[in-house]
Amino acid sequence: xxxxxxxxxxxxxxxxxxxxxxxxxxxxxxxxxxxxxxxxxxxxxxxxxxxxxxxxxxxxxxxxxxxxxxxxxxxxxxxxxxxxxxxxxxxxxxxxxxxxxxxxxxxxxxxxxxxxxxxxxxxxxxxxxxxxxxxxxxxxxxxxxxxxxxxxxxxxxxxxxxxxxxxxxxxxxxxxxxxxxxxxxxxxxxxxxxxxxxxxxxxxxxxxxxxxxxxxxxxxxxxxxxxxxxxxxxxxxxxxxxxxxxxxxxxxxxxxxxxxxxxxxxxxxxxxxxxxxxxxxxxxxxxxxxxxxxxxxxxxxxxxxxxxxxxxxxxxx
Amino acid sequence: xxxxxxxxxxxxxxxxxxxxxxxxxxxxxxxxxxxxxxxxxxxxxxxxxxxxxxxxxxxxxxxxxxxxxxxxxxxxxxxxxxxxxxxxxxxxxxxxxxxxxxxxxxxxxxxxxxxxxxxxxxx
Numbered sequence: 245x246x247x248x249x250x251x252x253x254x255x256x257x258x259x260x261x262x263x264x265x266x267x268x269x270x271x272x273x274x275x276x277x278x279x280x281x282x283x284x285x286x287x288x289x290x291x292x293x294x295x296x297x298x299x300x301x302x303x304x305x306x307x308x309x310x311x312x313x314x315x316x317x318x319x320x321x322x323x324x325x326x327x328x329x330x331x332x333x334x335x336x337x338x339x340x341x342x343x344x345x346x347x348x349x350x351x352x353x354x355x356x357x358x359x360x361x362x363x364x365x366x367x368x369x370x371x372x373x374x375x376x377x378x379x380x381x382x383x384x385x386x387x388x389x390x391x392x393x394x395x396x397x398x399x400x401x402x403x404x405x406x407x408x409x410x411x412x413x414x415x416x417x418x419x420x421x422x423x424x425x426x427x428x429x430x431x432x433x434x435x436x437x438x439x440x441x442x443x444x445x446x447x448x449x450x451x452x453x454x455x456x457x458x459x460x461x462x463x464x465x466x467x468x469x470x471x472x473x474x475x476x477x478x479x480x481x482x483x484x485x486x487x488x489x490x491x492x493x494x495x496x497x498x499x500x501x502x503x504x505x506x507x508x509x510x511x512x513x514x515x516x517x518x519x520x521x522x523x524x525x526x527x528x529x530x531x532x533x534x535x536x537x538x539x540x541x542x543x544x545x546x547x548x549x550x551x552x553x554x555x556x557x558x559x560x561x
Numbered sequence: 562x563x564x565x566x567x568x569x570x571x572x573x574x575x576x577x578x579x580x581x582x583x584x585x586x587x588x589x590x591x592x593x594x595x596x597x598x599x600x601x602x603x604x605x606x607x608x609x610x611x612x613x614x615x616x617x618x619x620x621x622x623x624x625x626x627x628x629x630x631x632x633x634x635x636x637x638x639x640x641x642x643x644x645x646x647x648x649x650x651x652x653x654x655x656x657x658x659x660x661x662x663x664x665x666x667x668x669x670x671x672x673x674x675x676x677x678x679x680x681x682x683x684x
Contacts, residue, residue: 354658368618372577374584374639382662392577396639399585404578404600407585410662411577417660419570454660461574466681473678476663480671502663503670506677 251534252289256438267445271514272452280425283442287432297333300325315553347434362388380479390418406471412461416454469509589631
């Protein structure tokens with residue numbers, strides 16, 4: 245238990261370190277699913293460990309000890325976790341619970357805003373809605389069946405094949421529910437901040453996933469690369485300076501990834517990487533085993549404490 | 562079943578391509594002009610059917626020009642910019658839920674990207 249409690253943290257740190265490389269090397273659909281799954285599992289393991297560690301301290305409070313029918317001082321003597329470590333876990337756990345609550349609130353508000361936006365947009369699920377303004381912009385709204393929004397100017401500045409690429413990219417986001425993967429990964433990163441690079445990796449991999457579907461739809465990778473390069477350059481030329489002026493509030497949470505996507509599209513389609521997948525799965529299996537061991541050891545600890553406490557407090561001794 | 566889903570998705574994709582072509586055009590388009598604007602090998606009747614379906618959904622409106630109908634985007638398929646931007650510029654919500662086609666560019670990436678674009682247009 246003494247060592248097992250560090251494993252979820254170690255896993256999170258390793259995932260955080262390797263997430264950027266994994267999101268670039270794995271085929272994007274595999275990468276999105278694997279990174280999201282790893283983030284969620286590691287976040288759950290982290291909260292479990294923090295809760296166990298904190299409880300070895302909370303359990304020493306007289307009220308809690310009385311409720312649990314054990315003696316606080318016996319627990320203090322028997323626990324392998326130093327009080328300082330348990331206190332740190334308690335504080336960290338409380339802080340992370342707060343930040344997770346905040347992240348959930350922001351997400352819930354955003355989903356409500358997206359739903360309202362979808363209702364205003366009209367049209368039917370999956371339909372393209374055109375904005376009449378001077379921005380160059382296209383995005384998918386994943387609510388109420390989903391809508392694809394594109395500015396008229398963007399559509400006018402692209403040749404037909406590139407227009408098709410943009411539409412295919414955005415409908416891929418809707419069809420494969422990419423917002424749910426991102427949501428899960430970002431909440432996991434709120435639970436365990438070491439997983440933040442993993443959430444960014446999920447964002448990048450899901451963009452790449454949509455790019456690959458667009459490439460398959462138009463039948464040419466370079467068309468998608470050109471559409472991406474052209475729209476981002478045109479958009480920057482038009483609004484770049486204005487946008488930079490108010491950057492802090494609208495800074496993309498992912499950082500710039502457009503160039504990396506263009507470069508990936510100019511290379512051949514990614515091949516399956518079984519070795520990498522197995523490596524990540526092995527790491528997750530180790531985390532699960534460690535969590536199992538922690539649970540087992542914790543049960544033993546409390547059984548032992550309760551037994552000892554009963555002997556100590558039994559009348560006549 | 563998978564075939565049905567594929568067919569529905571392809572139909573939706575084609576409808577969006579037709580809407581995009583109409584939005585990009587400077588005036589009403591006849592089905593033949595839409596077909597030319599799509600730049601794909603499609604049957605004329607396919608385009609005709611798609612336009613008719615979009616018309617029955619209220620996404621496009623049409624007016625007779627000579628022997629054919631000419632189609633434009635219906636008001637329902639466009640959204641006034643100001644109303645839209647107000648919703649979009651509302652705090653963090655946009656970055657959190659919307660899936661944009663491209664991210665903000667790092668200024669350092671601009672010349673690299675411009676070079677890639679120029680090279681691909683030469684070929």
